Amino acid sequence: MTRPAIGISYMSAAQARALGVDYGVLVLDVPSGSLAAEAGLKGSYRSSSGEVVLGDVITAVNRDAVKTDLDLFRAIDKYAPGETVTLTVARLSDADGGQRLEEKELRLPIQLQEYFDDEGGYLPLTGNWGVRA
DSSP states (O other), rough: OEEEEEEEOOOOHHHHHHHEEESSEEEOOTTTSSHHHTTTOOOOOOOOTSSSEEEEEEEEETEHHHHHHHHHHHHHTTOOOTTTEEEEEEEEEEEEEEEEEEEEEEEEEOEEEEEEHHHHHOOOOSTTTOOOO
């Protein structure tokens, strides 16, 4: 059975909340060369000084609000692999010459990838669902 996937990994809700992300799904990793990278999604990372730099936070798929990972799965499951959806993301960026962070809302069109479930059933709704390494 094939299912649609964005092609990212994401941080668990509990970990994201501990970092101050109160809504949406925090992008943890975006594989280079992937459709998600081509769409412009940004993952989280550690800076050279060891600080955590937050990646994009997915807040909607087309018109469906995304507050949790389950919302994300339900939203993309309405589409087929190969279809294009628009992700609304919140992205932090430097403002005032790096003196403060500013949140910007972006809309990124992305083609959904194909995820094959070897078991022939539904994929579990865990932090690994939809991940393509």
